[in-house]
Amino acid sequence: MIFSQSFxxxxxxxxxxxxxxxxxxxxxxxxxxxxxxxxxxxGSSLFRCFVAFTDLMDPQFLPRFxxxxxxxxxxxxxxxxxxxxxxxxxxxxxxxVIATAKNHCHRIPLSAGVYAHLExxxxxxxxxxxxxTYPDFRSPEYMAFFNTLRMDLKKQLxxxxxxxx
Numbered sequence: 001m002i003f004s005q006s007f008x009x010x011x012x013x014x015x016x017x018x019x020x021x022x023x024x025x026x027x028x029x030x031x032x033x034x035x036x037x038x039x040x041x042x043g044s045s046l047f048r049c050f051v052a053f054t055d056l057m058d059p060q061f062l063p064r065f066x067x068x069x070x071x072x073x074x075x076x077x078x079x080x081x082x083x084x085x086x087x088x089x090x091x092x093x094x095x096x097v098i099a100t101a102k103n104h105c106h107r108i109p110l111s112a113g114v115y116a117h118l119e120x121x122x123x124x125x126x127x128x129x130x131x132x133t134y135p136d137f138r139s140p141e142y143m144a145f146f147n148t149l150r151m152d153l154k155k156q157l158x159x160x161x162x163x164x165x
Contacts, residue, residue: 001051002032002085004043012072012084013051019068021055025152027145034136041081048136052091052149056156059090059097063114066099089119091149093157096120096127106132120146 003009006029017023032038032046039046057065069086076083089098098117100107107115119137120127127147129138136142 002048008084021053023051024054025052063111066114
Protein backbone atom coordinates (compact mmCIF):
# COMPACT_ATOMS: atom_id res chain seq x y z
CA MET A 1 0.00 0.00 0.00
CA ILE A 2 1.18 3.51 -0.84
CA PHE A 3 -0.70 6.29 0.93
CA SER A 4 -0.40 9.73 2.46
CA GLN A 5 -2.87 9.30 5.33
CA SER A 6 -3.07 6.24 7.59
CA PHE A 7 -6.88 6.54 7.52
CA UNK A 8 -6.89 5.19 3.94
CA UNK A 9 -4.50 2.38 4.83
CA UNK A 10 -6.67 1.36 7.78
CA UNK A 11 -9.91 1.48 5.78
CA UNK A 12 -8.44 -0.45 2.84
CA UNK A 13 -7.05 -3.08 5.21
CA UNK A 14 -10.47 -3.56 6.85
CA UNK A 15 -12.09 -4.05 3.46
CA UNK A 16 -9.42 -6.50 2.26
CA UNK A 17 -9.67 -8.50 5.49
CA UNK A 18 -13.44 -8.74 4.98
CA UNK A 19 -12.88 -9.97 1.43
CA UNK A 20 -9.95 -12.33 2.12
CA UNK A 21 -9.02 -13.22 5.69
CA UNK A 22 -7.51 -11.51 8.74
CA UNK A 23 -4.04 -10.08 8.28
CA UNK A 24 -1.23 -11.75 10.17
CA UNK A 25 1.81 -9.68 9.17
CA UNK A 26 2.14 -5.96 8.62
CA UNK A 27 5.30 -4.06 7.94
CA UNK A 28 6.03 -0.67 9.40
CA UNK A 29 4.82 2.26 7.32
CA UNK A 30 8.01 3.74 5.91
CA UNK A 31 8.48 6.93 3.92
CA UNK A 32 8.13 6.30 0.19
CA UNK A 33 10.65 8.53 -1.56
CA UNK A 34 11.92 6.33 -4.37
CA UNK A 35 9.93 8.01 -7.15
CA UNK A 36 7.70 11.00 -7.67
CA UNK A 37 5.37 8.95 -9.90
CA UNK A 38 2.46 9.27 -7.44
CA UNK A 39 3.11 12.84 -6.24
CA UNK A 40 0.74 14.69 -8.61
CA UNK A 41 -2.09 12.37 -7.69
CA UNK A 42 -1.49 11.51 -4.04
CA GLY A 43 0.84 14.19 -2.70
CA SER A 44 4.55 14.20 -1.95
CA SER A 45 4.61 12.91 1.64
CA LEU A 46 3.86 9.25 1.00
CA PHE A 47 4.31 6.04 2.98
CA ARG A 48 4.37 2.38 2.03
CA CYS A 49 3.52 -0.68 4.04
CA PHE A 50 2.92 -4.34 3.27
CA VAL A 51 0.29 -6.67 4.67
CA ALA A 52 0.02 -10.45 4.52
CA PHE A 53 -3.14 -12.43 5.19
CA THR A 54 -3.60 -15.63 7.19
CA ASP A 55 -5.29 -17.76 4.52
CA LEU A 56 -3.17 -19.29 1.81
CA MET A 57 -4.53 -18.33 -1.60
CA ASP A 58 -4.14 -19.99 -4.97
CA PRO A 59 -1.97 -17.75 -7.20
CA GLN A 60 -4.74 -17.96 -9.80
CA PHE A 61 -6.73 -15.62 -7.52
CA LEU A 62 -4.25 -12.79 -8.18
CA PRO A 63 -6.14 -11.18 -11.11
CA ARG A 64 -9.38 -11.15 -9.10
CA PHE A 65 -7.55 -9.68 -6.09
CA UNK A 66 -6.09 -6.95 -8.33
CA UNK A 67 -9.59 -6.04 -9.49
CA UNK A 68 -10.77 -5.90 -5.86
CA UNK A 69 -7.93 -3.49 -5.05
CA UNK A 70 -8.63 -1.38 -8.16
CA UNK A 71 -12.24 -1.04 -6.96
CA UNK A 72 -11.01 0.00 -3.51
CA UNK A 73 -8.68 2.59 -5.02
CA UNK A 74 -11.64 4.05 -6.91
CA UNK A 75 -13.84 4.07 -3.80
CA UNK A 76 -11.17 6.01 -1.90
CA UNK A 77 -10.56 8.46 -4.75
CA UNK A 78 -11.52 12.12 -4.51
CA UNK A 79 -12.08 14.19 -7.64
CA UNK A 80 -10.56 11.42 -9.74
CA UNK A 81 -7.36 11.23 -7.68
CA UNK A 82 -6.45 8.14 -5.72
CA UNK A 83 -5.70 8.42 -2.03
CA UNK A 84 -4.12 4.98 -1.89
CA UNK A 85 -2.31 2.67 -4.30
CA UNK A 86 -2.84 -1.05 -3.74
CA UNK A 87 -0.76 -3.66 -5.54
CA UNK A 88 -1.55 -7.19 -4.39
CA UNK A 89 0.86 -10.00 -4.86
CA UNK A 90 1.76 -13.44 -3.69
CA UNK A 91 4.78 -14.97 -2.11
CA UNK A 92 5.80 -18.57 -2.74
CA UNK A 93 8.82 -20.52 -1.61
CA UNK A 94 10.50 -19.73 -4.94
CA UNK A 95 9.44 -16.18 -5.82
CA UNK A 96 7.30 -13.12 -5.22
CA VAL A 97 4.91 -11.75 -7.83
CA ILE A 98 3.00 -8.46 -7.80
CA ALA A 99 -0.09 -7.76 -9.88
CA THR A 100 -0.17 -4.63 -11.99
CA ALA A 101 -2.46 -3.16 -14.62
CA LYS A 102 0.51 -1.72 -16.53
CA ASN A 103 2.13 -3.82 -19.22
CA HIS A 104 5.88 -3.87 -19.80
CA CYS A 105 8.30 -6.17 -21.63
CA HIS A 106 9.08 -8.27 -18.54
CA ARG A 107 5.47 -8.66 -17.36
CA ILE A 108 3.29 -11.64 -18.11
CA PRO A 109 -0.39 -11.15 -18.98
CA LEU A 110 -2.66 -13.07 -16.61
CA SER A 111 -6.26 -12.09 -17.43
CA ALA A 112 -8.64 -9.14 -17.67
CA GLY A 113 -5.88 -6.53 -18.04
CA VAL A 114 -3.78 -7.80 -15.13
CA TYR A 115 -0.09 -8.58 -15.49
CA ALA A 116 2.33 -10.50 -13.29
CA HIS A 117 5.44 -8.57 -12.26
CA LEU A 118 8.09 -10.96 -10.92
CA GLU A 119 9.71 -8.98 -8.11
CA UNK A 120 12.00 -11.55 -6.45
CA UNK A 121 13.30 -15.05 -7.04
CA UNK A 122 14.88 -17.33 -4.47
CA UNK A 123 18.59 -18.02 -4.80
CA UNK A 124 20.72 -19.57 -2.08
CA UNK A 125 17.68 -19.82 0.20
CA UNK A 126 16.82 -16.10 0.14
CA UNK A 127 14.74 -13.78 -1.99
CA UNK A 128 16.88 -11.88 -4.48
CA UNK A 129 15.96 -8.83 -6.60
CA UNK A 130 15.98 -8.92 -10.37
CA UNK A 131 17.07 -6.42 -13.03
CA UNK A 132 13.58 -4.83 -13.02
CA THR A 133 12.88 -5.04 -9.28
CA TYR A 134 11.55 -1.69 -8.08
CA PRO A 135 14.23 0.37 -6.27
CA ASP A 136 12.35 0.41 -2.97
CA PHE A 137 11.99 -3.37 -3.06
CA ARG A 138 15.80 -3.56 -3.02
CA SER A 139 15.97 -1.79 0.35
CA PRO A 140 17.21 -3.78 3.36
CA GLU A 141 13.90 -3.14 5.20
CA TYR A 142 11.76 -4.60 2.42
CA MET A 143 14.13 -7.52 1.82
CA ALA A 144 14.15 -8.38 5.53
CA PHE A 145 10.35 -8.20 5.76
CA PHE A 146 9.76 -10.46 2.76
CA ASN A 147 12.50 -12.94 3.69
CA THR A 148 10.95 -13.23 7.18
CA LEU A 149 7.53 -13.63 5.61
CA ARG A 150 8.91 -16.38 3.36
CA MET A 151 10.33 -18.25 6.35
CA ASP A 152 6.95 -17.99 8.09
CA LEU A 153 5.28 -19.27 4.91
CA LYS A 154 7.62 -22.25 4.91
CA LYS A 155 6.55 -23.08 8.51
CA GLN A 156 2.88 -22.57 7.64
CA LEU A 157 3.14 -24.93 4.66
CA UNK A 158 4.83 -27.57 6.84
CA UNK A 159 2.02 -27.33 9.42
CA UNK A 160 -0.58 -27.49 6.65
CA UNK A 161 1.05 -30.63 5.22
CA UNK A 162 1.33 -32.24 8.68
CA UNK A 163 -2.39 -31.58 9.23
CA UNK A 164 -3.16 -33.47 6.03
CA UNK A 165 -3.92 -30.36 3.91
